[in-house]
Amino acid sequence: MNLAEFRASGHELIDWVADYLEGVEAQRVSPDVAPGDVRAMLPAHPPAAPEPWASVLDDLSRVIVPGIVHWQHPSYFAYFPSNTSYPSILGELLTAGLGVQGMSWVTSPACTEVETLMLDWMAELLDLPAGFRSDSSSGGGVIQGSASEAALVAILSARWRATGGAVNRDGDTSRLMAYASAQAHSSVEKGLRIAGIGTDRLRVVPHDESFAMRPDALASMIESDLAAGLVPCFVCSTHGTTSSMAFDPTPEIAAVCADAGAWLHVDAAMCGIAALSPEHRWVNDGVELADSYCTNPHKWMGVNFDCDLYWTADRAALLGALSILPEYLRSAAAETGAAIDYRDWQIPLGRRFRALKLWLTIRLDGIESIQVMVRRHVELAQRLVAEVRADDRFEIVAPHPLNLVCLRLVDGDTDELIERANATGEVLFTRTVLDGTPVLRFSIGTSTTEWRHVQAAWRLLRELA
């Protein structure tokens, strides 16, 4: 493909993407395919010669569009919000077009400095504590690929601090203990495993009837671990659990952590962004007491995956855990300490210029339009709650402070209801289990979702019930 072809194909692809997003409502939300169907429509072997652009466009319509879940569909109510803004799409195009590496400041200064600025802008917009800002004495922020990586990085920081750095050399985690509720995201357990802190040393803290962690239970677990000579190392407090949007009480949890010297990570991946609206700022209550915090613009803010924002109040532990400087990365700039080298803030070495999509979204869409969208989603969820309450075949099984409503059939098979609703192609829901019972998660978060979509989905559920 030469430059002229790139221009022509690029213009066509911009319009193709615009047409796709404009028309996505006409698609089934999830595809009607079985494992292997997509692959069977494509050549088993690579082409011997270059193909024309038109053949790619054909395959997009013939194979790809009918083979994906349409996460941007207004009747998509599954998993978590993952709306994509137009500026964010342009940001990704720009990132790819520039093709730079941001592993060190010196490998592309603007990549690092725009990222640092975006973390400070977002800290201001979310009203996060001063100790997370890049100009604070000991904190700072970075874009991670996902909240899973944020959790792992927090665990590694905790592990480093609890052992005075010795774990880097001896790998000895045998006395370290971690704590989270059963409602915490699976990435906490996965991260502990990866970090060599086996699941035997994860204490599952009981939760109350709102599915929030019980700080008294945490305190007694930590007390008995301390008495046994163990080292409470890491606690995850979730603000908006994946299953039901429960909020662990961080102020009380933080008091327990402070006494024990444990690292407190606040995982607000799914809904921390709600704090862009002042009336929802309570979602971050207590984060000024945390050692680390993350939230995902790639969930509820319109910024394409991947864009997780991770802040820490203890950058020394992060750098202690992850920094490494081989000869082939040494440079004068790295030696002075005047610049941030984000490679030492993350698991991988290489990194894309991900700050561009956040920068473009804030500048071109503006924060007010995101506030309006978040408010609308919350209002739609509350309207839905009123409708569900009026139908006694259904039961709401968890608090619903924001945009997620968890419901179940009182007498009936909720999992079957979900499967039948999804099979129509008109909606997509996902499930979870709360108190041992399957639950339908009705998550409202696509930027184009209106009341008519929620209403139609609810009507479908009532018909199928």
Add this chain to the structure above:
Amino acid sequence: MNLAEFRASGHELIDWVADYLEGVEAQRVSPDVAPGDVRAMLPAHPPAAPEPWASVLDDLSRVIVPGIVHWQHPSYFAYFPSNTSYPSILGELLTAGLGVQGMSWVTSPACTEVETLMLDWMAELLDLPAGFRSDSSSGGGVIQGSASEAALVAILSARWRATGGAVNRDGDTSRLMAYASAQAHSSVEKGLRIAGIGTDRLRVVPHDESFAMRPDALASMIESDLAAGLVPCFVCSTHGTTSSMAFDPTPEIAAVCADAGAWLHVDAAMCGIAALSPEHRWVNDGVELADSYCTNPHKWMGVNFDCDLYWTADRAALLGALSILPEYLRSAAAETGAAIDYRDWQIPLGRRFRALKLWLTIRLDGIESIQVMVRRHVELAQRLVAEVRADDRFEIVAPHPLNLVCLRLVDGDTDELIERANATGEVLFTRTVLDGTPVLRFSIGTSTTEWRHVQAAWRLLRELA
């Protein structure tokens, strides 16, 4: 930004990217900025209202272009090849525009199935062993974000296999030993640290005068560790080291690993792609004996970062180390085992539809054009070698089988030479240390680099010497 504005801005951005790439040769290769300069040109606080597209375009020219290293510049000779193809840029645009998640098959079947097909296509094009293919009994491949993540995933697989899975529960790595030469990539040491196998348990295997690992030294280290009751767990053999493009002798290393039951990972991140050309297929000698292998289309194939291809012959160990299935991810498709869920093949949960950029590059550029480019880079490097040999102020300090030439001043400060050359803005080199001596790495890999660029860079070095 509304849909009409997206179309108009998108067309402008496509042309902006095309103009940028067409004109990149006129830029300084690296920017003339000090830490803080870029940030100082931007507002300290986020805008209160949306800004026009034109203001973003202005900032791209005013702040971003003069603030980055131009990795696509034909006189960029630093770090590693990272050329970006036009189809790959379009692939990223498409990925962002579709905005789907590929964490499970069910979250977007085509995202998973196109990826599996691309791994099989690439295994065929690189002539990799049958045991890596998705239809093999025990192997398979996946796109990782980077070779660092590939190394970590390999270490976690090794750790799982060596402990029969117990490490997931007890985190006990106290008897596990790992082995790599001092020339292995820093991600091996970082990965071992992350995995809770401290650096005390990394044996640095001596290398020979070509900077390749000595299998006899590996064998005696393993022998004495076995005698001491330790468990040789993980060996990294590098095909094309970062510092000097040295090749560890995998067939001999594999024989040692097989005897000891250690996991053998082959890291061919920088140059495994050369095997697309049959005459360079030797770069993968012995990989049929490895447990895992990675190479990076985002280095020498024109596919945008991030795109690392990771294959394993032992998918059970990978899944044992990383799979986790919370209730909120359960689905009928996941239960049958008929589909691949790539979330269990990687560190994070979420994943982008990265296979699109690889698919578009293979189809639209074609493999032949990539073969031609790789051959040209190798030829340019060999022509450079002849010139360097004719100037006795310089010395070539390592074998140069491909596109990297390591040289130094015989009597002079090589680091200072690099700094002075880079300060002109006409070229960019990076350094390493070999045998205790600073070395200039002359890496030839940008798709637009011709002999005149190499020649001009060499002329500059001679003038400054």
